[in-house]
Amino acid sequence: MLVSRESVSLPGLRRQSAARGALQTLTNALKLSSMVHATWNWRRAGSGLLWGMPIGKPEDGVPTAARFAAWLARNKGELRLVLRITAASLLAFWIAHMLELHRGYWAVLTAVIIIQVNLGGSLKAAVDRLAGTLSGGAYGALIAILLPETGLLWRTLALALGVAPLALLAAFRPRLRLAPVTAIIVLLGGVSQTTAALPSAIDRMTEIGLGSAIGFAVSLFVLPTRAHSQLKEDAVGLLESLAELTPLLLAGLTQPQDSARLNDLNQRIHKALDKLDGLAEEARQERASRLADEPDPEPLRRSIRRLCYDFVMIGRAASEPLPPPIAELLAEPLADASAALVVTLSACSRAIATRRVPPPPEALVRALAQYEAAMGDLGRRGLFRELASEPTMRVFGLAFALGQVSRDIDDLAERARELAGEA
Secondary structure (H helix, E strand, O other), rough: OOOOOOOOOHHHHHHHHHHHHHHHHHHHHHHHHHHHHHHHHHHHHHEEEEEEEEOOOOOOOOOOHHHHHHHHHOOOOHHHHHHEEEEEEEEHHHHHHHHOOOOOHHHHHHHHHHHHOOOOHHHHHHHHHHHHHHHEEEEEEEHHHHHOOOHHHHHHHHHHHHHHHHHHHHHHHHHOOOHHHHHHHHHHOOOOOOHHHHHHHHHHHHHHHHHHHHHHHHHOOHHHHHHHHHHHHHHHHHHHHHHHHHHHHHHHHOOOHHHHHHHHHHHHHHHHOOOOOOOHHHHHHHHHOOOOOOOHHHHHHHHHHHHHHHHHHHHHOOOOOOOOOHHHHHHHHHHHHHHHHHHHHHHHHHHHHHOOOOOOOHHHHHHHHHHHHHHHHHHHHHHHOOOOOOHHHHHHHHHHHHHHHHHHHHHHHHHHHHOOOOO
């Protein structure tokens, strides 16, 4: 039987409310008990998880505290970001409260949005948000003043005239992508009252300007992280991944490749390259704003990306094993080239990490000369004439790719010298 709302008495409503409160309390108690039980099991079993966050695989003889300390060391950048976001939100809240801003939460939200992983990213976010807010707020207020009528059709016309030009501008200038949003806030908040349009725009620009200033100040003074430092770390990681990839690729000319491991490494390198591009842009922001006295990041990014393209060519040449006679004769030169390339890449990685000049790649030069000599020996024996065109093209394609690697490593050494201050 359905009971209408009017037929329920006040005492009945109170009893229902009390029952719902008791049920909610019981639910919360069960959740807390489950969390305590899971935490106790984690401490007893050493599962390597801290409330769902991996802190490392359990190892015999390694205390949980040591694993947790290692997790903190590995994720210090993320923890710094947490502290900066928290500090910016609290500071913006208190300043907005002291200034008695009408909608102070806009300052808090903006301060949190401005905080990025590094200083260059925070600077870009602050400039973009300020540019979008100032342009959108001013244009939205202008449209509201020119079309003060409050009817539905007039408001629709004002909204169309306010959004369409700014959307077109944002399509060509992504930095102004927040301009249409600010214009909408001003128009829908101020069109209903003619005198509210301009104050609404001024309030919005004040609140967002305050939040932007607080967010950037916190990024600059509270545990700051420079994009140049992150760029260097990402470059080092990429070179180490290429060194790990080298023997896997070159071994594919004499034996079947480990496809699963190759795919994993290629995905890791692809993600690191995308991250490198973003960090280079943020590092340029820092350098252009005189926030970092570092070399231009573009040459380093370009050198590493070229190296990655060289490895794409090596992968195509080593996509499958060569015929037995060729594979046997090239096995030793390929092994020497692989070992020398790993050593050279590792040396460049350490040089960039420590801001030192890398040693000359003499071992790589000798190994490539041996590979070319082995190719010449194959030609003199007439073995290439007995092969199909495809294996022959892969042998010569590999020689070209390795030559490109050698030249690009020389270019990378120049970038390391620039970082070391010896350019």
